[in-house]
Amino acid sequence: MCDLYPVGRGSRVSKFRLSVELVFxxxxxxxxxxxxxxxxxxxxxxxxxxxxxxxxxxLTITSGVGFFSIAVLAESIIADTGWTENDYALGITIWGLxxxxxxxxxxxxxxxxGSRPIMFMGIVVAAAAxxxxxxxxxxxxxxxxxxxxxxxxxxxxxxxxATIVGRWFVKHAPIATGISMLGLGIGGGLFPLxxxxxxxxxxxxxxxxxxxxxxxxxxxxxxxxxxPPDEDDLSEAETIEGEQEGDDSERDLTLTKAxxxxxxxxxxxxxxxxxxxxxxxxxxxxxxxxxxxxxxDHATLVFSVLSFGLGFGILVFGPLGELLDFRRVFVLxxxxxxxxxxxxxxSSSSMAAYSFAxxxxxxxxxxxxxxxxxxxxSFGGTHMASIYxxxxxxxxxxxxxxxxxxxxxxxxxxxxxxxxxxxxxAFVVSAFLVSLIRDERVRQPGATES
Numbered sequence: 001m002c003d004l005y006p007v008g009r010g011s012r013v014s015k016f017r018l019s020v021e022l023v024f025x026x027x028x029x030x031x032x033x034x035x036x037x038x039x040x041x042x043x044x045x046x047x048x049x050x051x052x053x054x055x056x057x058x059l060t061i062t063s064g065v066g067f068f069s070i071a072v073l074a075e076s077i078i079a080d081t082g083w084t085e086n087d088y089a090l091g092i093t094i095w096g097l098x099x100x101x102x103x104x105x106x107x108x109x110x111x112x113x114g115s116r117p118i119m120f121m122g123i124v125v126a127a128a129a130x131x132x133x134x135x136x137x138x139x140x141x142x143x144x145x146x147x148x149x150x151x152x153x154x155x156x157x158x159x160x161x162a163t164i165v166g167r168w169f170v171k172h173a174p175i176a177t178g179i180s181m182l183g184l185g186i187g188g189g190l191f192p193l194x195x196x197x198x199x200x201x202x203x204x205x206x207x208x209x210x211x212x213x214x215x216x217x218x219x220x221x222x223x224x225x226x227x228p229p230d231e232d233d234l235s236e237a238e239t240i241e242g243e244q245e246g247d248d249s250e251r252d253l254t255l256t257k258a259x260x261x262x263x264x265x266x267x268x269x270x271x272x273x274x275x276x277x278x279x280x281x282x283x284x285x286x287x288x289x290x291x292x293x294x295x296x297d298h299a300t301l302v303f304s305v306l307s308f309g310l311g312f313g314i315l316v317f318g319p320l321g322e323l324l325d326f327r328r329v330f331v332l333x334x335x336x337x338x339x340x341x342x343x344x345x346x347s348s349s350s351m352a353a354y355s356f357a358x359x360x361x362x363x364x365x366x367x368x369x370x371x372x373x374x375x376x377x378s379f380g381g382t383h384m385a386s387i388y389x390x391x392x393x394x395x396x397x398x399x400x401x402x403x404x405x406x407x408x409x410x411x412x413x414x415x416x417x418x419x420x421x422x423x424x425x426a427f428v429v430s431a432f433l434v435s436l437i438r439d440e441r442v443r444q445p446g447a448t449e450s
Contacts, residue, residue: 047168047227047229048168048169048176049176050225051164051165051168051225051226051227052165052168052176052179052180053221053225054221054222054224054225054226055161055164055165055180055183055221055225055226056179056180056182056183056186057183057218057220057221057225058119058156058161058183058218058221058222058226059156059157059161059180059181059182059183059184059187060183060186060187060190061183061187061214061215061217061218062122062123062126062153062156062157062183062187062215062218063153063157063183063184063187063188064183064186064187064188064190064191064194065126065130065187065191065211065214065215066126066149066152066153066156066157066215067153067157067184067187067188067282068187068188068191068192068195068282068307069191069192069194069195069207069211070092070282070283071192071282071283071284071285071286071303072192072195072196072199072286072300072303073195073199073204073207073208074088074283074284074286074287075286075287075290075296076199076203076204076207077204080203080204080205083139083142085287085407086407086411087139089283089284089403089404089406089407090143090404091139091142091143091146092146092279092283092399092400092402092403093400093401093403093404094143094146094147094400095146095147095149095150095399095400096150096279096396096397096398096399096400096401096402097147097396097397097400098146098147098148098150098151099150099151099153099154099392099396099399099400100392100393100394100395100396100397100399100400101393102150102151102154102155103154103159103389103390103392103393103395103396104386104389104390104393105389106118106151106154106155106159106160106385106389107159107385107386107387107388107389107390107392108385108386108389110159110160110163110385110389111163111383111385111386114164114228115160115161115163115164115226115228115385116164116222116226116227116228118155118160119155119156119160119218119222119226120219120222120223121155122151122152122153122154122155122156122160123152123155123156123215123216123218123219123222124152124216124219125148125149125151125152125155126149126152126153126155126156126215127152127212127213127215127216128148128152128212129145129146129148129149129152130149130208130209130211130212130215131208131209131212132145132148133145133146133149133208134204134205134206134207134208134209134212135205150396154392154396156218158181158372158388158392159385159388159389159392160385161180161181161183162177162180162181162372162375162384162388163384163385163388164226164228165177165180165372166372166376166381166384167228167229167381168229175318175319175322177369177372177373177376178314178317178318178319178321178368178369178370178372178373179314179315179318179369181314181318181365181368181369181372182311182314182315184310184311184314184365184368185307185308185309185310185311185312185313185314185361185365185368186311187307188306188307188308188310188311189304189307189308189310189311191307192300192303192304192307193300193304195207195211196300198210198211251380251441252379252380252381252382252383252441253378253379253380253383253387253440253441254383254386255383255386255387255390257440258378258379258383258387258440259390261378261379261440262436262438263378263379263436263437263438263440264378264379264387264391264440265433265436266433266434266435266436266437267371267374267375267378267391267433267434267437268390268391268394268395269394269430269433270334270429270430270431270432270433270434271367271371271391271394271395271398271430271434272394272395272397272398272430273398273426273427273429273430273433274334274337274367274398274426274427274430275395275396275398275399275402276398276399276401276402276405276426277337277341277402277422277423277426277427278337278364278399278402279398279399279402279403280402280403280405280406280419280423281303281306281360281423283402283403284403284406284407284419285299285302285303285306286299286300286303287299288410288416288419289302289303289353291416292348292353292416293348293350293353298350298353302353302354302356302357303357305354305357305358305361306356306357306360306361306364307361308361309357309358309359309360309361309362309364309365310361310364310365310368311365312361312362312365313333313361313362313363313364313365313366313367313368313369314365314366314368314369315365316362316365316366317329317332317333317362317363317365317366317367317369317370318366318369318370318373320366321366321369321370321373326370326373326374326377327435327437329366329370330366330370330374330434330437331431331434331435332363332366332431333363333364333366333367333370334363334367334427334430334431334434335363335427335428335431336359336360336362336363336366337359337360337363337364337423337427338423338424338427338428338431339359340355340356340357340358340359340360340363341356341360341420341423341424341427342420342424343355343356343359344356344416344417344420345417345420345421345424346417348416348417372384372388374434374437375387375388375391377437377439378437378438378439378440378441379440379441380441405422406419406422409422
């Protein structure tokens with residue numbers, strides 16, 4: 001395997017300096033021209049980091065509402081409606097299938113129209129769906145609205161955010177895209193607690209209504225900061241990029257070429273398995289920890305720690321992917337959750353639960369930070385949205401199947417630790433699969449490996 005973007009000793013110091021500075025401080029310094037160096041964002045050191053800031057803000061809201069609130073609402077939904085856990089799990093499966101079917105179309109649309117209009121549309125659709133979930137009274141209605149919600153959330157999270165940031169940055173695209181995913185950690189940490197408070201005061205129907213309003217506030221950062229580079233910026237970028245990289249004949253892969261590579265299938269299948277298990281955690285962990293301990297408040301807190309860990313993991317593993325061997329750090333992000341989940345298999349104590357939450361949360365955050373960078377490093381950024389969209393289709397198929405598989409395992413055994421054991425195995429296999437990545441561009445005709 002060839003090294004993905006090997007880092008020389010001379011460049012480590014500058015990359016370390018860039019990675020440890022807080023992005024929000026850098027935004028302020030950039031805006032006054034007091035920090036930054038040519039080439040960190042090849043388009044504009046000021047504008048590029050403000051795009052990242054807007055992406056973090058928007059993703060905090062869209063992911064917090066779309067991904068992390070539903071797990072806290074599960075117990076209230078089941079209790080208030082009389083539906084079963086299997087009924088609820090089927091709804092999550094429909095959510096995942098809808099997202100899977102929509103992802104490639106979303107990627108194509110972003111490549112054609114850009115992230116900004118797609119995010120506008122997605123936020124409005126997601127807010128309407130959240131409001132609708134507070135009004136449904138039957139299972140068919142619940143399933144239909146969840147399917148609509150999935151299309152809105154896919155249009156506002158991973159794919160458009162990673163794509164818009166990737167188009168602003170080249171030299172430090174992995175760090176920039178990683179930081180942009182910080183919204184996953186912030187949203188994942190805050191919204192379980194917010195949703196729990198809403199459920200206690202308003203019930204699940206009132207909670208959905210408030211969450212719909214919160215979702216609409218994501219329009220603010222998208223309107224202000226999520227903007228594509230203009231033509232002058234792009235022309236300047238091509239000149240600077242050429243000066244930085246020299247006469248390099250590496251070629252960004254099209255979707256068709258990417259589909260023929262081992263890196264695509266290693267990334268995609270490994271991420272499918274990881275997505276399957278993390279969806280089980282996102283949707284059923286509160287119920288399982290409650291079964292293990294008999295304390296729903298404790299279970300919600302464990303889930304919140306897991307979600308906050310996503311944010312810290314992004315900050316830790318994103319820079320490490322630049323400073324150290326990218327592949328090894330990336331694979332570690334897929335293997336560490338197996339270690340954390342093993343703790344749940346062997347113990348139902350609070351210490352084991354919190355240790356799991358920290359380890360799996362950190363590693364999951366690292367995965368969120370580095371996966372877009374892995375696509376950029378393996379295939380280039382020209383067709384990133386299309387490639388990411390198809391990859392996300394299989395990822396979402398994993399998320400669709402995860403809850404059903406988990407409930408089937410639990411129904412058959414009556415034990416939560418058998419579900420956790422299944423998760424350990426899936427994480428180990430996923431770590432092997434993502435270890436297959438390499439820079440596929442140097443294998444194109446006429447390209448030379450550096």
